[in-house]
Amino acid sequence: MESKMPTAADVLYRVTAIIAAVADCPVDEISSESRLVEDLDLDSLQVVEIAVRTEEEFGKPIDDSLLAEQGVTVSHCAHVVQEAHAKEVRT
Known part of the structure; x- marks a missing residue:
């Protein structure tokens, strides 16, 4: 639930x-x-569970479809979380 990136x-x-x-x-x-x-x-x-847990951890909505694609890596998941934070900062 933190606001800073x-x-x-x-x-x-x-x-x-x-x-x-x-x-x-x-x-x-x-x-x-x-x-x-x-x-x-x-x-x-399990991929949906990762999305739910990251939403709870970071307090930002995570689109689990972005994590469910073929070849998704751990670093891609982290990037999705950072994008969710950046989107909130921009709005």
């Missing part, structure tokens, strides 16, 4: 932790280039 590194760290929790694997086994479906073997419900 978190740093890219902070967003990536927090998103990675959320993804690790959903994937039920250690954070250190996930890189920024890990793909949600192809590398971490997540299904569509």
